[in-house]
Amino acid sequence: MCAKFDLNIEVMKVKTTTKSIEPNIADLANGWLKKYKLDYKLEQESLNSEIDKALSYYFTKNGGAGANRPDVKLLLQDKYQIFFPVLIEYKGYKGKLVKVDANGQVENRTVKNEPNLKNISAYAVNGAVHYANALLHHTSYTDVIAIGMTGYKDDIGKLQYEIGVYLVSKKNLGAGQRVGEFTDFSFLASKNFDAFIEKVNTLDLTQEELDKLKEQREREIDTSLIKLNNDIYQNEKGLGENDRVYLVAASIIATLGIPGKVSPLEKTDLKSSNEKGNKDGDIIIRKIRAFLDEKDIPVEKKNLILRTLENTLTTENINKVENGETQLKRVFTKIVDDLGIYYKIGLTTDFTGKLFNEMYGWLGFSQDKLNDVVLTPSYVASLLVKLARVNKDSYVWDFATGSAGLLVAAMNEMLNDAKNNIQSPDELTQKEIKIKAEQLLGLELLSSVYMLAILNMILMGDGSSNILNTDSIKDFDGKYGFGKPDTKFPADAFILNPPYSASGNGMNFVEKAMNMMNNGYAAIIIQHSSGSGKAVDYNKRILTKHTLLASIKMPIDIFIGKSSVQTQIYVFKVNEKHHKDEIVKFIDFSNDGYARSNRKKSSNNLKDIDRAQERYQEVVDLVRFGKSKLKIFTENEYYEGHIDPNNGADWNQSSPIETQPTLQDFKKTVSAYLSWDISNLLEQYAVDEKLGK
Structure with a gap:
């Protein structure tokens, strides 16, 4: 006989905490540095004042203000006497070397484009990359070595470790690139460092990787601009929209600096003093003047910029000291x-265009009479540039330049073409200088927008000398303006997004610009109605001198959040009369492959859902080469037809619909009618039954 027992056994779960072996990791690694006789600095020690300040300025791993303290800091030189800061972060746990995202990039941002403080704090490489970005942000160093090291003790108590070595630089937009496999720090030893730097210099991102990083950085810019604008709008009273624009422009120019000539203005340089001639506004103006002097900007242009900025920077209220600080210093710091x-980091994007859209998109500016000032999205700007056939030898102008986004896109296209086709480094350098100084010209009437255009071109490498604060229709005579006021600008490429409130929906700009050109191409994005009746007289006159090559219907939501008008792109060949037998390419680009939203808190309001980049390239190819390039688009979306040069209202055509019925169409119609007729009869029969008929 067996006795049966019910045993109630409570299992206690004992939480065990793994102890960090960071001291062991630090002891091993620092021992290597001693062995190689490197002058390294530990957490609390100073490396140099510039790096120390940068680390103290940057937000910490916990998200607040205060000191960032890498475990180890070094400043090493290669054989060319170039300095490379080296920042090392130690951890003492298994699996805590690096956390990357789905694209293999160091994941220091969340999906909401906010700092991923959890990763920065927990992973060695992520922390080191965070510190490296502080240096990119606040120092003149453009290449920083970020090293993470972590480890654990195995079952027999033996120390196991792993090392991550990353380059954080302007060329990878601060994201960080893995350099290679390393089992110790001997690559930092003086005898090995040059070979290591040679390896670093061979690191290249693919165009796809770079595009993804740029896209990510641009989303981060949007988030930062929203935060900044909200902060200034809500907390800094007495600043109008123009004041905010001028403060941003002044602050950025003052902090750019020129290596070896003009030091960047730092927050600590602003003393919030009441001393006459030495107030915060005076200090910023002096720094901007020094910067512009070194840039060799024409005197007239320089004086205009300084005069415009001084009106805001030297006002009494913004320089008033309260609680030991001026409003100007507070805003400058933000x-x-x-x-x-x-x-x-030298991000080649329409930076100030984004700034413009954010600052003006939801404030008073959007309600006033100038609400048709809308900036062109960067991917549309790039499309216009390609449609206008811009290359390294082009001379490009824009008669309503806004924040210069179209000129930035043109400059990037020209510089890329130069790099791809000029083999001599010296010749390439000279060509790049010429492109920026001589081959771009923009006109902008509104002073606040003009200042954004100046800032944008300075940030892109200073192609600002030919941005003119001029009325393109009334006052522009086709000449350079600054520097070469008597020399005609030899434009052969015209790009434009005009204010639609202008005469003929903006076709007045198109007529004047193309009539001042001897040859070349033009691509404009304009209100749809300008080609269907609102600009008939302009259009007829244009066609007596220029050929319409293509008419492209754009998505209705291309300017979502800013404007809801239907737009069209028109492409012209300049200075060749349009004949009635000319073939015009009509493209329905309503589906450009992008999905757009206008959610303030969205991390990405533009999503590629259907081969968007391929679609944009196909539009360029169709306009240039014709029907043979049809791949993604159907013949319902691409149509080759004709316009009447004497009409002026027939520019927006679509593929003809087949009107002759087929036998199948007839069968469907008869079937539908019979179905409807029988249904009616049955319903009537049911009603008669109820009535007893």
């Missing part, structure tokens, strides 16, 4: 902290 990293 601008540098929130935006500095993006213009310091």
Whole structure:
């Protein structure tokens, strides 16, 4: 006989905490540094004042203000006497070397484009990359070595470790690139460092990787601009829209600096003093003047910029000292902290265009009479540039330049073409200088927008000398303006997004610009109605001198959040009369492959859902080469037809619909009618039954 027992056994779960072996990791690694006789500095020690300040300015791993303290800091030189800061972070746990995202990039941002403080704090490489970005943001160093090291003790108590070595630089937009496999720090030893730097210099991102990083950085810019604008709007009273624009422009120019000539203005340089001639506004103006002097900007242009900025920077209220600080210093600090990293890393984007859209998109400006000032999205700007056939030898102008986004896109296209086709480094350098100084010209009437255009071109490498604060219709005579006021600008490429409130929906700009050109191409994005009746007289006159090559219907939501008008792109060949037998390519580009939203808190309001980049390239190819390039688009979306040069209202055509019925169409119609007729009869029969008929 067996006795049966019910045993109630309570299992206690004992929480065990793994102890960090960071001291062991630090002891091993620092021992290597001693062995190689490197002058390294530990957490609390100073490396140099510039690096120390940068680490103290940047937000910490916990998200607040205060000191960032890498475990180890070094400043090493290669054989060319170039300095490379080296920042090392130690951890003492298994699996805590690096956390990357789905694209293999160091994941220091969340999906909401906010700092991923959890990763920065927990992973060695992520922390080191965070510190490296502080240096990109606040120092003149453009290449920083970020090293993470972590480890654990195995079952027999033996120390196991792993090392991550990353380059954080302007050329990878601060994201960080893995350099290679390393089992110790001997690559930092003086005898090995040159070979290591040679390896670093061979690191290249693919165009796809770079595009993804740029896209990510641009989303971060949007988030930072929203934060900055909300902060200034809500907390800094007495500043109008123009004041905010001028403060941002002034702060950025003052902090750019020129290596070896003009030091960047730092937050600590603003003393919030009441001393006459030495107030915060005076200090910023002096720094901007020094910067512009070194840039060799024409005197007239320089004086205009300084005069415009001085009106805001020297006002009494903004320089008044309250609680030991001026409003100007407070705003300057916010601008540098929130935006500095993006213009310091040399991001080739329409930075100030984004700034413009954010600052004016939801404030008073959007309700006033100038609400048709809408900036062109960067991917549309790039499309216009390609449709106008811009290359390294083009001379490009824009008669309503806004924040210069179209000129930035043109400059990037020209520089890329130069790099791809000029083999001599010396010749390439000279060509790049010529492109920026001589081959771009923009006109902008509104002074606040003009200042944004100047800032944008300075940030892109200073192609600002030919941005003119001029009325393109009334006052522009086709000449350079600054520097060469008597020389005609030899334009052969015209790009434009005009204010639609202008005469003929903006076709007045088109007529004047193309009539001042001897040859070349033009691509404009304009209100749809300008080609269907609102600009008939302009259009007929244009066609007596120029050929319409293509008419492209754009998505209705291309300017979502800013404007809801239907737009069209028209492409012209300049200075060749349009004949009635000319073939015009009509493209329905309503589906451009992008999905757009206008959610303030969205991390990405533009999503590629259907081969968007391929679609944009196909539009360029169709306009240039014709029907043989049809791949993604159907013949319902691409149509080759004709317009009447004497009409002026027939520019927006679509593919003809087949009107002759087929036998199948007839069968469907008869079937539908019979179905409807029988249904009616059955319903009537049911009603008659109820009535007893």
